[in-house]
Amino acid sequence: MTIAIVGAGLGGLALARVLHLHDIEAVVYEREASRGARGQGGMLDIHSGQRALREAGLIDEFFAIARGEGQDMRLLTPDGTLLLREDTPDDAPLLRPEVDRADLRDLLLDSLPEGVVRWGHAFESAADGVLRFADGSSAPYDLLVGADGANSRVRALLTEARPVHIGQNVVELCISDIDRTHPDLAAMVGRGNYWVLGKGVSLAAQRNGDGRVRIGISFYNTPEDWFTTSGIPFDDPAAARARLIDLLAGWDARFTALIAAADDTVVPRAITTLPTGLTWPSKPGVTLLGDAAHLMPPVGEGANMALLDGALLGLALAAHPGDFAAAVREYEREMFDRTSTAARESAKIQDLLMSPDAAQRLLAFFQPG
Ligand SMILES: Cc1cc2nc3c(=O)[nH]c(=O)nc-3n(C[C@H](O)[C@H](O)[C@H](O)COP(=O)(O)OP(=O)(O)OC[C@H]3O[C@@H](n4cnc5c(N)ncnc54)[C@H](O)[C@@H]3O)c2cc1C
DSSP, X not given: OOEXXXXXXHHHHHHHHHHHHTTOOEEEEOSSSSTTSSOOOSEEEOSTTHHHHHHTTOXXXXXXXXXXXGGOEEEEOTTSOEEEEEOOOTTOOOSSOEEEHHHXXXXXXXXXXXXXXXXXXXXXXXXXXXXXXXXXXXXXXXXXXXXXXXXXXXXXXXXXXXXXXXXXXXXXXXXTTHHHHOHHHHXXXXXXXXXXXXXXXXXXXXXXXXXXXXXXXXXXXXXXXXXXXSOOOTTOHHHHXXXXXXXXXXXXXXXXXXXXXXXXXOEEEEEEEOOXXXXXXXXXXXXXXXXXXXXXXXXXXXXXXXXXXXXXHHHHHHHSTTOHHHHHHHHHHHHHHHHHHXXXXXXXXXXXXXXXXXXXXXXXXXXXX
16 A cells, blocks of 8 residues: 655655654655755744654754744834844743754654655656656555645645635845844844834844845735736846835835845745635545645744644554545544634734734734733
8 A cells, every 4th residue: 555745845754754653654756856956945933843743753853953042033113113022031941943944854854764755756647546747757656645835736636726815925035144244134133033014014034043034025915916016126136125125115224224135036925825724525545734735824834734734644544554544534634623723823813914003913912911
């Protein structure tokens, strides 16, 4: 009985690891050519997903790479007013530590036997127990798990639902080696999250473990084609930075200095989500996990849910040896319930961030009463 997992992201790898711990064979098909083929982006805050890492037998290794100080937070308004500053004491419990996505993925990859992940296999279609890949190769399966992220191709085997734009467009920037190149800005951003919330625009800067600060500038209540009309020339980084500074007219010079200091990687990202509470009638030979199943606004739940999905599907398969249909039903029942709650909470925070008084509302969220 062959378990095929499409996608070597956090969810697919958590599943492969838990199956491995239970002596259940699985193969992970990943379209990237190798683990380093594509940058893995920035930091993730891992909270409920810690349970998955416990089930995967990797919790101590996780704490060794987690950054407790990454929980530090500063919240400001565009005129420079500091609304909230939280510094994490050295002995604080690691409730929501930050971790570099690449480090976490490496931890999971290194925990699997050689050959479990087959790189360079871009899934195209599946029928009659056979997977087909873009390079013309094929492989058999009895259970297919779509762990292939936001733009999942496996998803179409179970539902017609597609991600929809939610009126947020983000421009991502990066300052490399900030301690050396811009120590003043490094001190301003601090060890963790630095948020400036304005009306319809926010700037989120975050210290990464490798000495970079990554910056996301979000434009809320903007249409899906906003990047084509925004006047940001993505093929000309210097002009793109200048245009972004124009778009933040009236903001304190300290914030626009972050944009001016950024390097030449200027990346547009349109934010989409799947419908909250998406379900499908269970099918014995195929299921989904992670963003493929429940893409949410990026407010800190997606990676946690993907890790949990992978671990819990692995445990369900171990609890029902040879009965994939029963395992998938049990997994999906719990997953639909858990992730629809997380998606509703994420939608509430998203709504708050998109509101005209986002800074005050976020302050009240962090300091209720
Ligand atoms: C900017 C940003 C910040 C975020 N911050 C946080 C955070 O702090 N906390 C949090 O919990 N979540 C966060 N998220 C969400 C989180 O990144 C995702 O929810 C999580 O990565 C989903 O994991 P996954 O395994 O489902 O998919 P992914 O991590 O996207 O992995 C999918 C894998 O499938 C592969 N693949 C895709 N198509 C194919 C194919 N056809 N064939 C073979 N392989 C394929 C991809 O190459 C990839 O390796 C953030 C998201 C963004 C965009």
